[in-house]
Amino acid sequence: MSDRSSGTGVHRAGVFARAPAQAPAGGAHTLEADALTTDTSTPLPQTVPSPPADRPFARGLVPAPMPVQFLDDQGHRVQVFNDDYPEPAAEQLVAAYSAMVVGRRFDVQATALAKQGRLAVYPAARGQEACQVGSMLTLSKDDWAFPTYRDSMALVARGLDPVEVLTSPHGAAHCGYDPRANRTAPQATPLATQLIHAVGFASGEQRQGRPTVAMAFVGDGGTSEGDFHEALNFAAVFNAPVVFLVQNNTYAISTPLTRQTAAPSLGYKGIGYGIASEQVDGNDAMAVLAVLNKAVAHARAGQGPVLVEAHTYRLDAHTNADDATRYRSSAEVEDWIRRDPITRLEAWLRQEGLIDDAFVAATAQKAEAFAADLRARMSVDLVVDPMSLFDNVFGTPTPQLLEQRAMVQAELEAEEASR
Ligand SMILES: Cc1ncc(C[n+]2csc(CCOP(=O)(O)OP(=O)(O)O)c2C)c(N)n1
Numbered sequence: 001m002s003d004r005s006s007g008t009g010v011h012r013a014g015v016f017a018r019a020p021a022q023a024p025a026g027g028a029h030t031l032e033a034d035a036l037t038t039d040t041s042t043p044l045p046q047t048v049p050s051p052p053a054d055r056p057f058a059r060g061l062v063p064a065p066m067p068v069q070f071l072d073d074q075g076h077r078v079q080v081f082n083d084d085y086p087e088p089a090a091e092q093l094v095a096a097y098s099a100m101v102v103g104r105r106f107d108v109q110a111t112a113l114a115k116q117g118r119l120a121v122y123p124a125a126r127g128q129e130a131c132q133v134g135s136m137l138t139l140s141k142d143d144w145a146f147p148t149y150r151d152s153m154a155l156v157a158r159g160l161d162p163v164e165v166l167t168s169p170h171g172a173a174h175c176g177y178d179p180r181a182n183r184t185a186p187q188a189t190p191l192a193t194q195l196i197h198a199v200g201f202a203s204g205e206q207r208q209g210r211p212t213v214a215m216a217f218v219g220d221g222g223t224s225e226g227d228f229h230e231a232l233n234f235a236a237v238f239n240a241p242v243v244f245l246v247q248n249n250t251y252a253i254s255t256p257l258t259r260q261t262a263a264p265s266l267g268y269k270g271i272g273y274g275i276a277s278e279q280v281d282g283n284d285a286m287a288v289l290a291v292l293n294k295a296v297a298h299a300r301a302g303q304g305p306v307l308v309e310a311h312t313y314r315l316d317a318h319t320n321a322d323d324a325t326r327y328r329s330s331a332e333v334e335d336w337i338r339r340d341p342i343t344r345l346e347a348w349l350r351q352e353g354l355i356d357d358a359f360v361a362a363t364a365q366k367a368e369a370f371a372a373d374l375r376a377r378m379s380v381d382l383v384v385d386p387m388s389l390f391d392n393v394f395g396t397p398t399p400q401l402l403e404q405r406a407m408v409q410a411e412l413e414a415e416e417a418s419r
């Protein structure tokens with residue numbers, strides 16, 4: 001494994017010196033003035049706030065040369081580029097621990113359900129708990145999440161019904177939850193498309209004067225997509241309140257990070273667009289919370305988008321359809337198990353006297369009950385109306401969609417009549 005992918009290795013720091021020039025100072029500017037649209041007949045939104053001249057990230061746009069870390073592999077407090085980030089509150093850390101334990105149990109249960117044929121597919125996130133949970137605990141309930149197929153655990157941490165989350169991997173519907181009610185976009189499978197949605201949505205919210213932040217998830221592989229670059233550029237130009245969380249789990253299916261990019265860190269990809277960027281040890285929940293707390297506050301305060309690269313690892317295969325032993329060694333996996341995000345945080349919380357044996361046992365029990373309830377509810381066959389396939393595709397269905405809908409309706413009626 002390369003040093004770059006290890007999360008603690010040597011980075012080619014110094015390739016970029018200090019922060020490049022800050023965004024120009026000055027008041028709010030109009031879209032019209034910037035000629036960012038050719039359609040001047042469209043009523044233009046009032047203003048787009050300019051980025052403030054003084055961005056509060058210590059290194060400006062430039063990420064730390066090494067991932068920000070608060071806890072080492074054993075859960076001891078360390079000082080690694082974390083001086084710019086306040087330590088998260090004890091309540092947030094304890095909540096993160098509980099959510100990670102439940103989240104992992106959910107993930108393991110979903111993996112088992114896929115093996116049993118109750119799910120068509122399941123992309124596991126075991127090992128990525130600090131990112132999955134940390135991202136959601138830093139959002140307020142009115143913020144929006146734009147997740148990928150990998151982020152089911154994050155949605156559970158947000159409080160979504162796990163059965164509704166698993167409706168899509170079950171193969172029963174495009175999306176089993178109500179995106180508006182849950183303020184969570186459908187999980188995107190086409191890589192990086194959700195980033196464009198996040199930017200457009202967040203810009204819209206900002207223009208309506210709402211303090212909404214969008215947390216946009218993407219994997220290391222997704223950063224090679226054109227949509228990633230377009231989303232970053234748009235977000236920076238429009239000062240959209242988006243936090244881009246790159247979960248660098250070291251692989252895009254079988255493609256290792258070394259074949260994905262020659263960049264010194266994926267976090268550096270924000271700089272060229274004028275986006276404040278950071279990299280963090282993605283298996284250190286305390287560091288993830290600290291960095292994302294700040295990133296969300298930064299975006300909410302109108303200071304612009306933030307890109308955070310979290311160095312982590314997926315312990316399981318890409319999905320149940322993948323055989324990871326074909327492209328990585330068990331020694332590599334063992335090495336990452338050593339950096340387990342849950343045991344690290346648990347060790348620190350115990351040292352500090354914030355949790356004890358009784359709390360750990362009660363949390364494990366809560367996780368078991370969660371999994372048992374999920375098993376029971378997933379063993380009931382879902383009744384799906386085939387016509388629902390055509391719902392929620394377009395606000396106003398296209399003539400082609402209506403034609404296809406009528407065709408399916410006629411086929412179902414003919415089948416019914418022949419019984
Ligand atoms: C536009 C697009 N191209 C290719 C694929 C096929 N595909 C699905 S997952 C994946 C790997 C993505 O890796 P990464 O972004 O690192 O996310 P991870 O699965 O590791 O969370 C690929 C290539 C896709 N879903 N969408």
Ligand SMILES: [Mg+2]
Binds near residue numbers: 219220247251252
């Ligand atoms: Mg990946």
